[in-house]
Amino acid sequence: MAGLLHISASPREAASESLRIARVFTDTYQEVHPGDEVEHWDLWDGSLPSFADGAKAKMTVFGGGQPEGAEGLAWDAARRVFDRFDAAERLLFSVPMWNASVPYVLKQFIDVVSQPGWIFAVDPDSGYRHLLAGRDKKVAVIYTSAVWGPPLGPAFGSNFQSTFFNDWLRWTGLTDISEIRFHPTLTGDRDQARQRADATARDVAKSM
Numbered sequence: 001m002a003g004l005l006h007i008s009a010s011p012r013e014a015a016s017e018s019l020r021i022a023r024v025f026t027d028t029y030q031e032v033h034p035g036d037e038v039e040h041w042d043l044w045d046g047s048l049p050s051f052a053d054g055a056k057a058k059m060t061v062f063g064g065g066q067p068e069g070a071e072g073l074a075w076d077a078a079r080r081v082f083d084r085f086d087a088a089e090r091l092l093f094s095v096p097m098w099n100a101s102v103p104y105v106l107k108q109f110i111d112v113v114s115q116p117g118w119i120f121a122v123d124p125d126s127g128y129r130h131l132l133a134g135r136d137k138k139v140a141v142i143y144t145s146a147v148w149g150p151p152l153g154p155a156f157g158s159n160f161q162s163t164f165f166n167d168w169l170r171w172t173g174l175t176d177i178s179e180i181r182f183h184p185t186l187t188g189d190r191d192q193a194r195q196r197a198d199a200t201a202r203d204v205a206k207s208m
Helices: 017-032 052-062 069-086 104-113 161-172 190-207
Strands: 003-008 037-042 090-096 120-123 127-130 138-144 177-182
Touching: 003 017, 003 069, 017 037, 017 090, 017 138, 017 177, 017 190, 052 069, 069 104, 090 161, 127 161, 138 161, 138 190, 161 177, 177 190
Parallel strands: 003 037, 003 090, 090 138, 138 177
Antiparallel strands: 120 127
16 A cells, blocks of 8 residues: 555554554644555454464475465465555554553464565575565554553563564564654653653654
8 A cells, every 4th residue: 555554453442542642643644645545454353364274374385385275264364464564655553562562462463474475584594584674664663551661660560562563573674663652650741741752753754
């Protein structure tokens, strides 16, 4: 698609801070790029396939085979998810922190699309080759949390949210990444944190 694909990992609808910030972002993006399409993809909408048979298909492909039967159907379903993701020129992810990491539905998305020949190749001598590199794709990620925050100590949790997801993005070859953060913490000023996050969202949307 020519334009922006917003991939949401939050199921909280109007109560979600990550989705609220995403609306600020997409509104600004549409003001700056009035001719571009903006598509919203809620990962909770049932569009992600189960990947039990897909995991078997993946190993069939690794072995040089062609998935058939249930494996073939799972592989085709995973390919449709990848194609929707890969078609976007610009990507926005809204990622709330769940238990120090990302919501499991986002991990499901990652496991579905991260396939040999689509996301990566492997050379026995040089290692991984990142197949989405050099495509001029830009990525923005909204990271939110309620308890953990950058200035706090380990008593308030750990951040495996952005460390994990940014590492995955770079592993695919997507390295033009902008972060928008909302970490007000339990005793922080939520209004000021919202204002900072909204301002960053507008700035990043203008630069996409």
